[in-house]
Amino acid sequence: MKITKVLNNNVVMSKSESDQEIVVMGRGLAFQKKVGDVIDPSKIEKTFVLETSGVANKLAELMKETPEIYLDLSYKILELAKSQLTYKLDDYLYVALTDHLSFAITRHKNGIDLKNPLLWEIRRYYKQEFQVALKALDMVEAVTGVRLAEDEAASIALHFVNSQLSGENMAAAVQVTEMVNNILTIVKYFFKIELDENTINYERFLTHLRFFAIRFIRKEKSDYMYDSFLYEQVKQKYGDAFQCAERIAAYIAKNYDWEISNNEIIYLTLHICRITNRHKLDHSS
Structure with missing residues (x-):
């Protein structure tokens, strides 16, 4: 393993056997060394592959x-x-x-x-x-x-x-967090409830929202075929959750200039139904 760049006396760049760039660390590893010199294996303490x-x-x-x-x-x-x-x-x-x-x-x-x-x-x-x-x-x-x-x-x-x-830059992560927070707020205000954050349904919804927001950041579009029958079924069967999903879609369109697909509205409706259903059961008993 040879040095391709000296960062300081203890850190150098090199190449792995598969020709990937790696950071190699070790006390005194590069002392009085230059590009092209062989790295002493006994001095290597850490390696970090850069893909x-x-x-x-x-x-x-x-x-x-x-x-x-x-x-x-x-x-x-x-x-x-x-x-x-x-x-x-x-x-x-x-x-x-x-x-x-x-x-x-x-x-x-x-x-x-x-x-x-x-x-x-x-x-x-x-x-x-x-x-x-x-x-x-x-x-x-x-x-x-x-x-x-x-x-x-x-x-x-x-x-x-x-x-x-x-x-992506840090601003993207901030935008993802803000979008997720605002969507959850819409759900809470729409149903006038506090969501139980300790449930698996909440975790699933949160994961869905994170990737939903990441797709927006990356300008990715859904490739799934639109199922009009399923859309109508969900709309009729889960009316309140569907209306909430539509409100989320309106918020996204207004604030992010992004028209979300009918497929996404279906997924949002089903997730919203799951996280609010437990609350309804608890308060009906």
């Missing part, structure tokens, strides 16, 4: 002004996230998280702690990501002695959520 083109250059640029401690912290947090979250994390998260940690800790040391306006929503709608982010704060404190606020955990969790968007 996305262009990430290596961004990482190299970041390393010019970022202490190495944050690179190592990001690596450990990502390893934790990979073991806890069910989806693949985008390579760029390594760069984004390193940059975020460096900036957040520097701000904190200067007495500047920013509030995350989406803290409540992120804690509520992205529970797994938020729990991993809270553990990340413990790791940051253990290494740096700095205890960051829960607002930073929300920001880290949002980076995980954003990773599902495969390279």
Whole structure:
């Protein structure tokens, strides 16, 4: 394994046997080394495969002004996230998280702690990501002695959520969260109820809404054939839920200029029926 780029004395870029770019870390790994030199296997402590083109250059640029401690912290947090979250994390998260940690800790040391306006929503709608982010704060404190606020955990969790968007910017993750929150609010106001967040039906609806919002961000269109018979059946059988789904469609059209399909209205209706049916049963008994 040979060095293709030296980032600092302890971090280099190289190529794997399958010709993928990798980050190789180890104390003194690149001391007095140059491009083309062979890496001493005994000094390798960590490797990180980069599957996305262009990430290596961004990482190299970041390393010019970022202490190495944050690179190592990001690596450990990502390893934790990979073991806890069910989806693949985008390579760029390594760069984004390193940059975020460096900036957040520097701000904190200067007495500047920013509030995350989406803290409540992120804690509520992205529970797994938020729990991993809270553990990340413990790791940051253990290494740096700095205890960051829960607002930073929300920001880290949002980076995980954003990773599902495969390279989209952070604004996309914020937009997904806001859209999901507003749709849930429409359902609660329409039925004048509080939704039970501990039910499997709620989790299913939440997952559906997340991917619904991601499809909007990516401008993806449904390829499924429209079933007019099913549409009419759902409309007649689940009248209240159908009207709520139509109200959601009107909100999406007005605020996002996106006309959702009849198929999507069917799915929304069925999900809404499930999450509101339990409430109706509880209050009828």
